[in-house]
Amino acid sequence: GQQVMQIPQYQHVQEGEDFTTYCNSSTTLSNIQWYKQRPGGHPVFLIQLVKSGEVKKQKRLTFQFGEAKKNSSLHITATQTTDVGTYFCAGRRGDKIIFGKGTRLHILP
Template identity: 90%
Template sequence: GQQVMQIPQYQHVQEGEDFTTYCNSSTTLSNIQWYKQRPGGHPVFLIQLVKSGEVKKQKRLTFQFGEAKKNSSLHITATQTTDVGTYFCAEHNDYKLSFGAGTTVTVRA
């Protein structure tokens, strides 16, 4: 089964608003990676977090790794229609990726 749990499963956002998706684990994670999959597309690597409490930003996206390395979040500000897709978190361990179920984001214009 999946080691990482993602919430919410679906996120409907008004264009221009902010939202956050969360990734939680019952065990300490070695690292956390985030991927985006556009509708009909394939997962595309966004970022990797390794250190406790690490925060990284990519334009309107802010990624955070919890102090205990058991959770992570992705916060998107001023949502745009280009943000539509499914965001996955994944742990890279034993040379494989263990994915969360993903948060599927739709945007209302």
């Protein structure tokens, strides 16, 4: 079964509003990766977090890895129409990468 939980499943925001998706694992992860999948496309790597409490930024995107290395979040500031898609977290446990079900972001014009 799914061992990496992601919420919310869907999020509708007005363009310019912020967006956050959360990822939780039942066990400690060695690292966590985030991917974006545009409608009809394939997952594309965004970032990897390795250290406890790590925070990384990519322009309007901020990624955090929890102190216990069991949870993570992705925050987008001032969303744009190009941010539309599904955001997946993927936690590594041993040699396996386990994906969450994703959060589908829809931008209202």
